[in-house]
Amino acid sequence: MIAYDVVYVRADSVDEAVTAWQQAHADGLKPAYLSGGTELLTAARENRNRPDVLVDLKRIGALRSVTESEGTLRVGACVTLTEVVEDGRFGLLSRAAGGIADRSVRNSITIGGNVCGMLPYREALLPFLVADGSATVAGPDGTRSETLEQLFSKRLLLKPGELLVSLSVPSALLRAACWYRRRERDARVDYPLLTLCALAAPGGRRMAVSGAFAYPLRDRPAEAALNGNGSPGERAAAFVAGLPNAIRSDMRAGAGYRRALLLRAVEDAIIELEAGS
Amino acid sequence: MKRYQGVSEIELHINGRPRRVTIRPGDTLLRTLRETLGLVGTKMGCENGDCGACTVLLDGVPIKSCITLTLDAEGRDVTTIEGLSDSPIQRAFIESYGFQCGFCTPGMILNAHALLQSNPSPGAETVRSWMESNLCRCTGYEPIENAIRMAAGIDSRE
Numbered sequence A: 001m002i003a004y005d006v007v008y009v010r011a012d013s014v015d016e017a018v019t020a021w022q023q024a025h026a027d028g029l030k031p032a033y034l035s036g037g038t039e040l041l042t043a044a045r046e047n048r049n050r051p052d053v054l055v056d057l058k059r060i061g062a063l064r065s066v067t068e069s070e071g072t073l074r075v076g077a078c079v080t081l082t083e084v085v086e087d088g089r090f091g092l093l094s095r096a097a098g099g100i101a102d103r104s105v106r107n108s109i110t111i112g113g114n115v116c117g118m119l120p121y122r123e124a125l126l127p128f129l130v131a132d133g134s135a136t137v138a139g140p141d142g143t144r145s146e147t148l149e150q151l152f153s154k155r156l157l158l159k160p161g162e163l164l165v166s167l168s169v170p171s172a173l174l175r176a177a178c179w180y181r182r183r184e185r186d187a188r189v190d191y192p193l194l195t196l197c198a199l200a201a202p203g204g205r206r207m208a209v210s211g212a213f214a215y216p217l218r219d220r221p222a223e224a225a226l227n228g229n230g231s232p233g234e235r236a237a238a239f240v241a242g243l244p245n246a247i248r249s250d251m252r253a254g255a256g257y258r259r260a261l262l263l264r265a266v267e268d269a270i271i272e273l274e275a276g277s
Numbered sequence B: 001m002k003r004y005q006g007v008s009e010i011e012l013h014i015n016g017r018p019r020r021v022t023i024r025p026g027d028t029l030l031r032t033l034r035e036t037l038g039l040v041g042t043k044m045g046c047e048n049g050d051c052g053a054c055t056v057l058l059d060g061v062p063i064k065s066c067i068t069l070t071l072d073a074e075g076r077d078v079t080t081i082e083g084l085s086d087s088p089i090q091r092a093f094i095e096s097y098g099f100q101c102g103f104c105t106p107g108m109i110l111n112a113h114a115l116l117q118s119n120p121s122p123g124a125e126t127v128r129s130w131m132e133s134n135l136c137r138c139t140g141y142e143p144i145e146n147a148i149r150m151a152a153g154i155d156s157r158e
């Protein structure tokens, strides 16, 4: 429930959405793109976010499909988590998306909303990070596609008025050996203390993490340790020591506990990916 | 492109019937169902997407109506618990003692109904993965799972 008078615009195309955002902005109002609405509605009810104009993207056909062509799998920003789980072409994404919240909520949460949201977790992004994903965004200056390495640092680096159109990964990595673990404090549906997605690509192992930090993280320099010498435990310790980021501590778990979960997960991932190769 | 501001009248399609309703853009489907249309079978629990008491079906798919705008339901079929009156799944909940206080029951029944529509003979894992969307604080989940198995015609002792 949004208790104040908000304006709602249902866009039929990406251009219409961008124009509606620009118009509201030019009128001195605060616009927000609306997708599944699961975060926006909760945040507005609690007065944590007070957009004046909601520009709904959900009925834009171009944002609603998963397509594969020319060696690339593209997931439209308004595809729901249930839909990507059931699509199944990107197994690691199906597992990571299927671990988020519960099924009824996943029927509403969209890939775009999850990746662009405010929460630290944004777990649906992890498979795209480890599979060298790219993002296509549209805004007042037109449409551009960039790798996530360029476009993601703690959050998606969107310019004012830009919206996420799709996320994509090379088809060649869809069937690469992968590994997934999610750990919660109490129930399966809780926020994760740690989610780890790992992928064995031809150039080496990669790992991306949610829950341990205040944002999803893939750190390429630290990954060198995963592919070096030493026992799996030693490599896991070197990888975690190489991460330049502070591990979170909150009411769910302290940093020491999260670090232990991370070390164990990285070691298990190395062992199981090596056993499978 | 459609724009809504202030008070508007829209048409919803609820339990097979068209209903004209006056809304504001920020209204959630939960509030519209309960407070405007008097369909109070849909329950308000956490209003945060956690408990599932507010579950309804949009085009047959379970969603939590507390985190869904009423405008999202425009042009789509809404099913509330009032639309499943005297259904096999409702009878199975009664016969299996699948409720105590009954607060979670409308959401449980709607989710279970959608599950059985999409998979008439679900295994235990599938039942759990769907039903973890709904919390019950008094019955315990076993009688609820038994009700679903009864409605699906699966022997509970299997």
Ligand SMILES: Cc1cc2nc3c(=O)[nH]c(=O)nc-3n(C[C@H](O)[C@H](O)[C@H](O)COP(=O)(O)OP(=O)(O)OC[C@H]3O[C@@H](n4cnc5c(N)ncnc54)[C@H](O)[C@@H]3O)c2cc1C
Residues within 6 Å of the ligand: A032, A033, A034, A035, A036, A037, A038, A039, A040, A041, A057, A077, A078, A099, A100, A101, A102, A105, A108, A109, A110, A111, A112, A113, A114, A115, A116, A117, A118, A119, A121, A122, A123, A124, A162, A163, A164, A165, A189, A190, A191, A192, B048, B049, B050, B067
């Ligand atoms: C009960 C519950 C449990 C949850 N548990 C988890 C969890 O464990 N892990 C996890 O990762 N998530 C979890 N989530 C999901 C998360 O908290 C957000 O609610 C969800 O990711 C938002 O997705 P949405 O499609 O509903 O986005 P919306 O609420 O519509 O939007 C979220 C934000 O993204 C922006 N946005 C949306 N789409 C676009 C776009 N295409 N381009 C640019 N900006 C856009 C909006 O302006 C807004 O700021 C949970 C949610 C609930 C309700």
Ligand code: FES
Residues within 6 Å of the ligand: B043, B044, B045, B046, B047, B048, B049, B050, B051, B052, B053, B054, B055, B064, B065, B066, B067
């Ligand atoms: S009231 Fe909607 S999930 Fe609790």
Ligand code: FES
Residues within 6 Å of the ligand: B098, B099, B100, B101, B102, B103, B104, B105, B135, B136, B137, B138, B139
């Ligand atoms: S029957 Fe009381 S909460 Fe489920």
